[in-house]
Amino acid sequence: MTNKSDYKPPKVWTWISENGGTFAKINRPIAGATHDKPLPVGKHPFQLYSLATPNGVKVTVMFEELLQMNIHDAEYDAWLIKIRDGDQFGNGFVEVNPNSKIPALLDHSLSPPIRVFESGNILLYLAEKFGAFLPQSTAERSECLSWLFWQMGSTPYLGGGFGHFYAYAPSKMEYPIDRFTMETKRQLDVLNRQLAINDYISGADYNIADIAIWAWYGQLVLGRLYKAAEFLDVKSYGHVLRWAKSIDARPAVLRGRMVNRVSGIPEMQLRERHDADDFKTNTQDKIANRLSK
Numbered sequence: 178m179t180n181k182s183d184y185k186p187p188k189v190w191t192w193i194s195e196n197g198g199t200f201a202k203i204n205r206p207i208a209g210a211t212h213d214k215p216l217p218v219g220k221h222p223f224q225l226y227s228l229a230t231p232n233g234v235k236v237t238v239m240f241e242e243l244l245q246m247n248i249h250d251a252e253y254d255a256w257l258i259k260i261r262d263g264d265q266f267g268n269g270f271v272e273v274n275p276n277s278k279i280p281a282l283l284d285h286s287l288s289p290p291i292r293v294f295e296s297g298n299i300l301l302y303l304a305e306k307f308g309a310f311l312p313q314s315t316a317e318r319s320e321c322l323s324w325l326f327w328q329m330g331s332t333p334y335l336g337g338g339f340g341h342f343y344a345y346a347p348s349k350m351e352y353p354i355d356r357f358t359m360e361t362k363r364q365l366d367v368l369n370r371q372l373a374i375n376d377y378i379s380g381a382d383y384n385i386a387d388i389a390i391w392a393w394y395g396q397l398v399l400g401r402l403y404k405a406a407e408f409l410d411v412k413s414y415g416h417v418l419r420w421a422k423s424i425d426a427r428p429a430v431l432r433g434r435m436v437n438r439v440s441g442i443p444e445m446q447l448r449e450r451h452d453a454d455d456f457k458t459n460t461q462d463k464i465a466n467r468l469s470k
């Protein structure tokens with residue numbers, strides 16, 4: 178085992194704000210707002226404040242899937258929250274999500290508007306509101322929600338554990354990488370076994386469990402997270418790969434991945450979405466073209 182540390186925890190932990198690592202500048206041990214910044218409000222019933230991380234993508238995929246079904250009441254404005262700049266600590270955002278994490282949603286179709294936070298609850302809220310992507314029978318609904326909650330409980334080991342220590346920590350430490358790689362591979366095996374006997378996660382049909390789990394584990398096996406596909410030997414999870422590719426091919430999933438994206442190829446970045454036409458006219462390549470004229 179390499180990188181043994183001789184760190185001895187003090188009696189009382191104190192915050193040293195610059196401890197290194199990719200998120201050192203935004204992580205802090207205190208909740209609440211740090212500055213005044215009201216949130217913008219657009220014209221649609223739903224106001225989403227987010228970023229195209231896997232947790233954010235869950236919600237934009239869900240909106241685009243609802244719109245793909247011609248459910249026009251699911252129209253939404255997607256505003257960009259730059260978490261690396263600390264936008265999640267503005268007072269407007271904290272009023273919508275006291276936990277200062279994207280995604281956060283306001284449903285203005287009701288008065289007063291309803292706030293919804295935690296991506297799993299946003300998926301459930303929209304699925305119930307529109308009667309879509311959530312099975313109706315007690316048995317199937319429960320199976321779907323078991324997997325939705327599985328994702329919410331399991332993914333912190335993948336993101337906060339494996340991803341953090343493999344990709345973001347200031348140095349590579351064998352102990353945490355080993356521990357969280359083991360757990361991540363175990364989780365992939367759980368999914369692989371489930372998908373060996375089912376087309377989709379909770380049975381024969383695509384639903385919010387697939388949307389939630391695909392955003393993380395689907396994108397992981399497609400090589401989009403942490404540059405870890407080879408390290409995790411993702412090709413050994415053949416059923417997960419088959420499922421991930423089939424969801425990746427859905428038009429709504431492609432659009433959902435584009436919304437609130439600030440990195441990657443300009444054609445894939447629709448930093449804010451206020452209209453269905455924005456996908457054709459307001460991606461970063463189109464904006465750059467207009468500015469260069």
Ligand SMILES: N[C@@H](CCC(=O)N[C@@H](CS)C(=O)NCC(=O)O)C(=O)O
Nearest residue numbers: 230232260277278279280295296297
């Ligand atoms: N359990 C939450 C997790 C949300 C979350 O961790 N969001 C991250 C981006 S993926 C975030 O906003 N981080 C900002 C911060 O930690 O300050 C959910 O699923 O909505």
